[in-house]
Amino acid sequence: xxxxxxxxxxxxxxxxxxxxxxxxxxxxxxxxxxxxxxxxxxxxxxxxxxxxxxxxxxxxxxxxxxxxxxxxxxxxxxxxxxxxxxxxxxxxxxxxxxxxxxxxxxxxxxxxxxxxxxxxxxxxxxxxxxxxxxxxxxxxxxxxxxxxxxxxxxxxxxxxxxxxxxxxxxxxxxxxxxxxxxxxxxxxxxxxxxxxxxxxxxxxxxxxxxxxxxxxxxxxxxxxxxxxxxxxxxxxxxxxxxxxxxxxxxxxxxxxx
Numbered sequence: 522x523x524x525x526x527x528x529x530x531x532x533x534x535x536x537x538x539x540x541x542x543x544x545x546x547x548x549x550x551x552x553x554x555x556x557x558x559x560x561x562x563x564x565x566x567x568x569x570x571x572x573x574x575x576x577x578x579x580x581x582x583x584x585x586x587x588x589x590x591x592x593x594x595x596x597x598x599x600x601x602x603x604x605x606x607x608x609x610x611x612x613x614x615x616x617x618x619x620x621x622x623x624x625x626x627x628x629x630x631x632x633x634x635x636x637x638x639x640x641x642x643x644x645x646x647x648x649x650x651x652x653x654x655x656x657x658x659x660x661x662x663x664x665x666x667x668x669x670x671x672x673x674x675x676x677x678x679x680x681x682x683x684x685x686x687x688x689x690x691x692x693x694x695x696x697x698x699x700x701x702x703x704x705x706x707x708x709x710x711x712x713x714x715x716x717x718x719x720x721x722x723x724x725x726x727x728x729x730x731x732x733x734x735x736x737x738x739x740x741x742x743x744x745x746x747x748x749x750x751x752x753x754x755x756x757x758x759x760x761x762x763x764x765x766x767x768x769x770x771x772x773x774x775x776x777x778x
Contacts, residue, residue, distance in 0.1 A: 559599045567588055567591060626712065679715075688705055689716045705720070
């Protein structure tokens with residue numbers, strides 16, 4: 522069988538309103554500058570949060586974890602920056618479309634590949650030796666439950682792009698948003714389905730709904746009772762969340778009955 526050769530059209534690489542090739546600054550340089558700008562704003566935000574007087578709970582829980590949410594926070598600032606550019610374009614203040622989706626996708630592809638290598642290289646085997654058995658059990662049980670749960674939800678809530686929604690959500694819930702994007706690239710390389718946008722925009726809801734759970738991180742390790750209380754709170758929130766997400770299916774069945 523002969524391999525099919527695909528060509529990328531000029532319209533995919535650049536739109537007519539973007540910075541022309543003849544400009545002094547290269548398009549790739551502009552994309553890198555925009556990415557660095559977003560990460561600079563993200564860094565300053567997290568640095569500012571770390572300097573806030575948040576008490577013992579904030580110092581022991583929020584501040585150490587805020588850096589782990591850099592991707593989510595950065596995604597929010599990226600969306601805000603994109604909205605600002607859109608408004609400036611609508612008001613004719615900015616005449617060029619500086620973000621280039623094609624180049625940004627290529628940069629993201631490279632960075633995701635680099636992240637996989639860096640993340641794997643950062644694993645310290647010596648630290649994991651004493652935790653191998655419980656870690657494997659938790660990972661296996663969690664992955665299996667998450668697999669069937671997310672697969673069922675994906676087919677119910679995302680008709681038309683069930684596979685893309687499933688792999689992206691499964692990757693995010695078993696890792697991070699970046700992991701979900703990596704898996705999504707395998708089934709949707711050009712991010713043509715809404716699955717990629719879902720991962721980005723869910724950051725707002727994840728932070729809003731998940732931030733109160735930070736408190737449990739400081740409570741659960743204090744004893745068995747606190748652990749059970751934290752588990753109960755998480756279960757209740759999980760049930761409420763599922764009722765909200767599946768409300769159309771739940772209440773439709775009740776009406777039919």
